[in-house]
Each structure stands twice: as structure tokens, then as C-alpha cells.
Amino acid sequence: MGKVHLLTGTKETTTEYNLVRVNSAWTRKEKHSHTASTESVSPAMIYESLTDTGTCWTVVTPIIFSYKVIETHALLDPCNSTLLTGHTQGPQQADNMRIPKKPMKRFVVVDQEVYQIYGPEINKYFEANNVNFKILALPTTEENKSMEMALKILEELNSFSIDRRTEPVIAIGGGVCLDIVGLAASLYRRRTPYIRVPTTLLSYIDASVGAKTGVNFANCKNKLGAYIPPVATYLDLSFIKSVPRRHISNGMAEMLKMALMKHKELFELLEKHGQHLLESKFQSDSEVFGPCSQSVFRSTRLAIVTMLEELAPNLWEDDLNRLVDFGHLISPALEMRLLPALLHGEVVNIEMAYMVYVSWESGLVTEEEKNRIIGCMVGLELPVWHQACTMDMIQSSLQERLKHSGGLIRMPLPVGLGKAEIFNNTSTDVLISAHEKWSNELSTHAV
Amino acid sequence: MSSKNSAQTQTKLHLIQVKGTWQCHGEDAPLTQGKISDAKIYESKSHHGLTWTVVSPIVFTYKIVQRENLLDPGDDTLLWGHLDHEDFSGAHDTSHPVKRFIVIDETVQQLYGAKITEYFNTRQVVYKVLPLPTTEENKSLELVTKILQEVHDFGLDRRSEPIIAIGGGVCLDVVGLAASLYRRRTPYIRVPTTLLAYVDASVGAKTGVNFAGGKNKLGSYVPPVATFLDRSFFQTLPPRQLSNGMAEILKMALMKHRGLFELLEAEGPQMLESKLQSSDTGSRCTRLAIHTMLEELAPNLWEDDLDRLVDFGHLISPPLEMEVLPALLHGEAVNIDMCFMVYVAHLRGQLSGDEKARVVRCMLGLNLPVWHQDCTLDLIRKALSERLKHSGGSPRMPLPTGLGQAEIFHDMIGESVLSQAHQMWTSELSPHSK
Numbered sequence: 001m002g003k004v005h006l007l008t009g010t011k012e013t014t015t016e017y018n019l020v021r022v023n024s025a026w027t028r029k030e031k032h033s034h035t036a037s038t039e040s041v042s043p044a045m046i047y048e049s050l051t052d053t054g055t056c057w058t059v060v061t062p063i064i065f066s067y068k069v070i071e072t073h074a075l076l077d078p079c080n081s082t083l084l085t086g087h088t089q090g091p092q093q094a095d096n097m098r099i100p101k102k103p104m105k106r107f108v109v110v111d112q113e114v115y116q117i118y119g120p121e122i123n124k125y126f127e128a129n130n131v132n133f134k135i136l137a138l139p140t141t142e143e144n145k146s147m148e149m150a151l152k153i154l155e156e157l158n159s160f161s162i163d164r165r166t167e168p169v170i171a172i173g174g175g176v177c178l179d180i181v182g183l184a185a186s187l188y189r190r191r192t193p194y195i196r197v198p199t200t201l202l203s204y205i206d207a208s209v210g211a212k213t214g215v216n217f218a219n220c221k222n223k224l225g226a227y228i229p230p231v232a233t234y235l236d237l238s239f240i241k242s243v244p245r246r247h248i249s250n251g252m253a254e255m256l257k258m259a260l261m262k263h264k265e266l267f268e269l270l271e272k273h274g275q276h277l278l279e280s281k282f283q284s285d286s287e288v289f290g291p292c293s294q295s296v297f298r299s300t301r302l303a304i305v306t307m308l309e310e311l312a313p314n315l316w317e318d319d320l321n322r323l324v325d326f327g328h329l330i331s332p333a334l335e336m337r338l339l340p341a342l343l344h345g346e347v348v349n350i351e352m353a354y355m356v357y358v359s360w361e362s363g364l365v366t367e368e369e370k371n372r373i374i375g376c377m378v379g380l381e382l383p384v385w386h387q388a389c390t391m392d393m394i395q396s397s398l399q400e401r402l403k404h405s406g407g408l409i410r411m412p413l414p415v416g417l418g419k420a421e422i423f424n425n426t427s428t429d430v431l432i433s434a435h436e437k438w439s440n441e442l443s444t445h446a447v
Numbered sequence: 448m449s450s451k452n453s454a455q456t457q458t459k460l461h462l463i464q465v466k467g468t469w470q471c472h473g474e475d476a477p478l479t480q481g482k483i484s485d486a487k488i489y490e491s492k493s494h495h496g497l498t499w500t501v502v503s504p505i506v507f508t509y510k511i512v513q514r515e516n517l518l519d520p521g522d523d524t525l526l527w528g529h530l531d532h533e534d535f536s537g538a539h540d541t542s543h544p545v546k547r548f549i550v551i552d553e554t555v556q557q558l559y560g561a562k563i564t565e566y567f568n569t570r571q572v573v574y575k576v577l578p579l580p581t582t583e584e585n586k587s588l589e590l591v592t593k594i595l596q597e598v599h600d601f602g603l604d605r606r607s608e609p610i611i612a613i614g615g616g617v618c619l620d621v622v623g624l625a626a627s628l629y630r631r632r633t634p635y636i637r638v639p640t641t642l643l644a645y646v647d648a649s650v651g652a653k654t655g656v657n658f659a660g661g662k663n664k665l666g667s668y669v670p671p672v673a674t675f676l677d678r679s680f681f682q683t684l685p686p687r688q689l690s691n692g693m694a695e696i697l698k699m700a701l702m703k704h705r706g707l708f709e710l711l712e713a714e715g716p717q718m719l720e721s722k723l724q725s726s727d728t729g730s731r732c733t734r735l736a737i738h739t740m741l742e743e744l745a746p747n748l749w750e751d752d753l754d755r756l757v758d759f760g761h762l763i764s765p766p767l768e769m770e771v772l773p774a775l776l777h778g779e780a781v782n783i784d785m786c787f788m789v790y791v792a793h794l795r796g797q798l799s800g801d802e803k804a805r806v807v808r809c810m811l812g813l814n815l816p817v818w819h820q821d822c823t824l825d826l827i828r829k830a831l832s833e834r835l836k837h838s839g840g841s842p843r844m845p846l847p848t849g850l851g852q853a854e855i856f857h858d859m860i861g862e863s864v865l866s867q868a869h870q871m872w873t874s875e876l877s878p879h880s881k
Contacts, residue, residue, distance in 0.1 A: 019742060019745055019746045021746070023854060024754065024756060024845070024853060024854045024855045025702070025703045025742075025743075025756055025852075025853070026742045026743050026745075026746050026747075026756075027742060028738070028741075028742050042745070042746030042747075043746075044745040044746045044748070045745075046741060046742075046745055053513075053514060053515060054512070054513030054514055054515065054676075055513045055734065056510060056511065056512045056513065057510065057511040057737070057741060058508065058509070058510050058511075059507075059508065059509050059510075059511070059670075059741065059745045060506060060507075060508045061506070061507045061508075061745055061746070061748045062504045062505065062506045062507075063504065063505050063506075063507060063748060063749050064502060064503070064504050065501075065502075065503045065504070065505060066500065066501065066502045066503070067500070067501050068498060068499070068500045068501075069498070069499045069500075069501070070495075070496075070498045070499075071495060071496025071497045071498065072495045072496060073495060073496070082495075147588070147592065151588065154658065154659075154665065155659065158658070158659045158661070158664065161836070163836065163839065163840075164753075164836075164837050164838065164839060165753075165839050166839065186667070187665040187666065187667070188664070188665060189664065189837075190653065190654075190655060190663075190665075190666040190667055190668055190750070191667075191668065191749065191750075212631065214631065217595065217599070218595075218596065218599050220599075222631075223599070223629070223630065224595065224628040224629060224631075225628065225631040226627065226628070226631055226632075226667065227631055227632065229501070235496075261468075262468050262470075297496075301497065304499070305471070305499070308471075308488055308499060308501060309462060309469045309470055309471050309488075310469050311501075312462060312469075312484070312486040312487075312488055312501045312503050313462045313464065313469055313484035313485075313486045313503070315486070315503045315505060316505050316632065317631075317632075320605075320606075321467060323467065323468060403602070403604060403605070404605050404630070405605065406604065406605060406606050406607065407604070419468070420467075420468070421466065421467055422467050
């Protein structure tokens, strides 16, 4: 959150002003002066300091970001109104959205592969609901995650023409799709509402839940972007049905991340039911489960809530100490280097596996805990080692991290199972011996 | 179609951080331990599943600092003015050098380049100056990308090394957008060198570039950490640029400050003559302009409320400006729009004939164009219907209701008033066209 910076000194006087609206104009009024009940007062403040060299004004304005994350099922069933009006405040507002003479308009960006599978259903949904719609199917891959693609979306969006506030752009796809569309929407008219429909497990629990949008730039991951959340995210597990097994493991890496950082029960769920979840593809009605079907919901909900808890108080990353960075100090560079051989979650997991050894070497987790974690990772069919993750790569990534994080490493490390802390002073010796042990024990698991 | 989730009870959850970990707690949570966030999560249940609503306030803080001698190597402001006084001495850790990346308008570079390099050399800053042709025609994402490439190659700390933009509105807008995008947010500083930028572009949060023929179609609402206002830059401004800036000052006067209008009316020509260097009238004029602008922008930084007095002069001017580019400067197009709207206000009985005449005389005294042949009735109609589309179904038209006061109207101007106004405006003022 912002601090107020006030000039203080012998030759200065500072006056605090509220902003009050009367009819159409805003006026400033000294704080504590009388305000009639008919006037509305803004939460914004202006501080004015008069010094011998001139005037200084400090503006302090809170902007409220509000967004919904909604579990639903059968999102593409034409009778389910969520996709069209789920973002509105209530049934009253939903009715107001429909001006009888004017059909609803929606601009929809869908990942190409997702469109191949769900295209007919998506088209049917909008047709059945009399929506004036346009679908843009794009190859939203990591390699294409660029400003060029965002511009392509913007050109089409601009031609289609949507209302500034009431016709949100809809993104249907994995993390890359949601990130690019989110950025395009954030830029258009300086801010256009958009909706996320994650279709992979990774995006379901990660990309969909926070505010970050972005594209790669100069061969660096997510170098350009914004912190504008969607108006709503719709979570429908049935999309996961058509996700290849490898991509489901990929998503489970991010679930495991949250478990290791802050939730022992989630870890135990993944440890015990990981294989079931993979087999069933998170479909709770799958026969694989039997009495464990509730673990589908329990695990995804825990993953989402633990993520929301960490993101909501720090939406714009004012605090650079972030538990959710676990697995993300080295993986950006490693991922870009290995593209497209490894998926995001897989690279994250490789780093997490290494970091567990750092924890162990630092005496923060026991050998048994370390083994349980690695066992769980292997059970989730995730890679736990990679030859490209050399000490050189680790050290140069941590150097970058220093530059990117205000001069401190801010390394999240597990402290026991399901708990973590942030460390700034892990010695190079520890990092090196952890690397040795990690390589000795796990290089046999190499992909 | 079946209706959505039926009414649910919502549980309000507080977010409390203990030992670096955030956790949500119900209302009866022990709030004594740990740090509580202003953000909240609301959880509700329906037959479909759970819904979480996140409400997270982000506080934007920025400073606007007036200085007389910004480029004097003895003045700290350009390097440290964005920080608290107390942080000044602590800010610079002498073990590594201060780094700054500066984007400057090409024309400004020619006039002030030497002074700027002298400033940074004297203070032993590791710096790079990037001069660019920041004109309206170049105000594009390409220019932003160019800046981003150079910033990336130069290397900046994520938080403590703000990008500095020195130039007019276009420069400040383009750099602001680049800074908003880099690492999702990089601090930046604005140093306006034109009058227009001084009173307008520098004071709010908007950044942007043109796109697909539309003005400012892409951008963001991320404010700079600070804006440094130094009137001495006006000394090198051509007269046309000074008048251009006065248009935005006049806009605020017409909307909400009779005293400012009277100042422009009485002292406009002299202020132009002196390039606003006089410490009394020039200073009073710019102060009032900033006050009035800040009052309107601070409570509505992200334009959640589409009713904005500052939109006066900006309903018709965007397409007009783009149509005749580069014939009219921004303020000039704004003035033409304002002048037409003054005729509309008069025909609606909101301004007397005398008030209308005073306004037009003031505009002429400021050497601003009051009419343009390309501002046809057709262009006006199209502009207003775009406005309708762009503003959630209402034209939200700010119109004067007296000298120095205004209201926002939600009804469209009737066709007969529109054509009458255009006719009257044209017959009275077309002789003044340049």
C-alpha cells in the first residue's frame, strides 16, 4: 500500500484537503472543515505544502480493484448464464444489461487448440443466446507470447467495436492466452473489462486467480504487462477432461508450490491422491475415485484459496517478499532457455526440488520431509532434476533476482512441511553443496 | 434461460499476515497478532460451487513539485525530488553510482541538451539520454517499443531508479506508457517543457499512444512518482505553443473558476508576451490551473466516473485533431470544440449573449483559433455519436451554465440546436479562421 510522503521542514506548512463534490464539480476543502450531508467526499486526498522555493502537492488516491472467481459447471451449456452475466452484481443488474432492442455483443479470444475441441460448443452457446459475437482463435503459445500478438487482438477488437464498460472481452484458454488477452484489454481505452476462462489446470489455479497480465520481451519472460485483474474468472473443471496428462501434472506443480509454502493438508492430499487426480483428470464423477471424489474439489479449492490469500493483499506487488515466488527465481531463465522442451510448471518443479535440497542443507527441513516431498513430486510425474540447471545458471538467476527485487534475494524456502519463510542470506556454500546432493540423488530421474 | 445463482450469504474474510504468510480469517478472528490487510475476500456458496470476491484497494501516491531551477546542478529535485526529505540522504548508497535513464523530446534536446548533460555529469550519475521525435504522428506503440528496448539494455533497478521524461505531452504520455508496461510497473518522472503539458498532461495519471487512427486508444492510468514543474522552460516556447497551453487553462476556467477566467481575460495577452515568466500573474495563473485540474482528477484517477468536467473541449476535438493532423495542435483543436460548445450553451439559454462574446474575445486575445472549416456539422454529429458509444450510452456533455461554472448534461443536443449553433458559430466566427 502507498505511504504518504510529506515534506517536513522549518519553512513549510502542509495543508490537508478532502475533495468534495457539489453538483458537477469537485472542490477541495480543508480537512475537518464542515461538509454538508448532500456533498459526497472522495477517499482521495491532496496535501499541499508551501515552501520558499514553490508549492508541492501530494495526491493520494485509493483505487479499488474488485474481481470475482466463480466455480461453475457446464459453463458452455446455453442455459447457464454465467459466461454472459456472471460478472455483474446481481440478477437486477443482469437484467439491465439486456436492452431489448440491442443484442449483447461479445468479443471472444480462444486458444487455437481449445477451439479445435470446443469451437462448436462455444459457437452454439452464443448463437443460442442471441449474442452478436466474434471469435478470434489464436495460437497462444509461449513462443508467441508477444506484443505483436497483443496488437493483433487489439486490431480485431477495435474493428469489432464494443461498449466501453458493459461488454467484457472473454478469454478462453491456458495461461498464455489469459495473460495476453488481459494485457490487450488493459491497454484498450486504458482499461477494458475482461473475463478469464481457464482451460488448463495450471491456469485454473494460477493465472486465473491474480491480477498479472503480460507478454515476453527481449527474450525475457513476462517483461511487459500490467496488474489489472479481470472482472471475473469462471472455473469449470470439465475443461480439464481434454487436457493431456502431462499438462495436468504441469498444473499440479503450482498446487504443490502452494502446499509446500503454506498448507500441510494440501500437501498430504497431493501425496495421497496425486495419482487419482491425474488418472481422473480432476473429474469428480470419474470411477477412479470412489469415496475420494471430494478430494478434487478440496484440492483445487485449497490451491485457489491459498493463492488468493497471498495475492489479494499484494495485488500490485508493493511487497517484494512473496511466498508465491517459490520456484520462480531460477525457472524464468531456465524456461526460456529450454523452450519449448519443458512446460512452465515442470520448470517450476525442477527449481522447487532444488530448493528443497537448499532447505535441507540449511537445516530447515528434515531428510524425511525432503524425501516425502520428492516422492510426492515423482508421484505427480513431474521432473525433479535437469542438467541445464547448473550452478552457473542458478547464480546468474539469483544475480538477476537481486536487481529485480530491490537488492535482496528474498528466497522463499520450506521450513517444515507446509510452512515457509523468506531468506536473504543463504550462503553460496550452501547453494553449492545443495546442488551437489540434489544432482547426486536425483539426476537418475532426468527427463 | 434459468437465472443465475440465487441469493447467497457472503462470508467476509479478513487477511492477516503472520511471519510472512497471509491467511484468511472470519470476522471473529483475533486481530491482535500480525498485520491486517485492507484487502478483503468474500466467500459465498451456491449450487454451482463457491464464489470468491476479492476487493483490493491500491493506493496511488504522487507528488507535483514546483521548482525554479530544475537543471541547476546544485538542485537535488531532478534526482531525489520524488522521495521524502528524510530519505534524501539515505537514498544514495555511495557504494554504487546513481543511474538514470532519460527520454527527451528531440527539440527539447537541442535547446537544453547541454544543460542536462552538465547536470548529470556534475552529479556523477551514470546516465543515458534518449532523444526522440515525440510528435503526435509518432505517438505509437512502435515508439514505446523503442524506448523499452533501450531501457532494457541500459538496466535499471526495479524500484529505485525512475525513468525521467522531459518534453511535451506526447513525450510524457509515451514514456509513461512504456514505464507502466516494463516489469508491469516501473517508476517514472515527468518534466513538462510546454505549457500544455505543465497544466494538463503532467497532473493526472493518463498515459497513452494513438492506435488505428484513434487518439490515445491504448494506454494506462499509472501516474508518475513525481512531476517537476519549472516555468523557465516556457522561455524557449514559440508563441503558438504558449497559446496552445492556454487553451487547457481556459477550459478549467470556463468549467469551474470565474476568477481564473477573469485573469485570462484581463492579462492573457500580457502573459503570452512575457511567456508567463512574471512572478505574479504567470504564477497565479499556473497555480489556479493546477489546482482546478487536480481537484477534478484526483477523485477520479481511473475514470470510474465517466462524468468529467475536464472532458469539455474533448468531445469533438479528438476526431478533428486526427483528421487535420498536423494542422492543429491539441489545445487549438480543444479551443475550437469549446468555442462551438459555448454557442450551444448560449442557444440553450445557459450563457447570455454578452457572456458568449466575452469568452470568444478572451480566446482571440489568447491567439487561439475559434473556428475551423473542417469542423463541419457532419464531423460534429459523428463525434457526438462516438461519444455516446464511448461513454456508456449518455453523451455526458459538460456545458457552461454561466461564466466559470458548468454542469454535465445527459441528454443529446437536439438536431435543430446543433445546426443552429453551427450556423451561428460559422457566420460569426469564420472570418477569424486562419
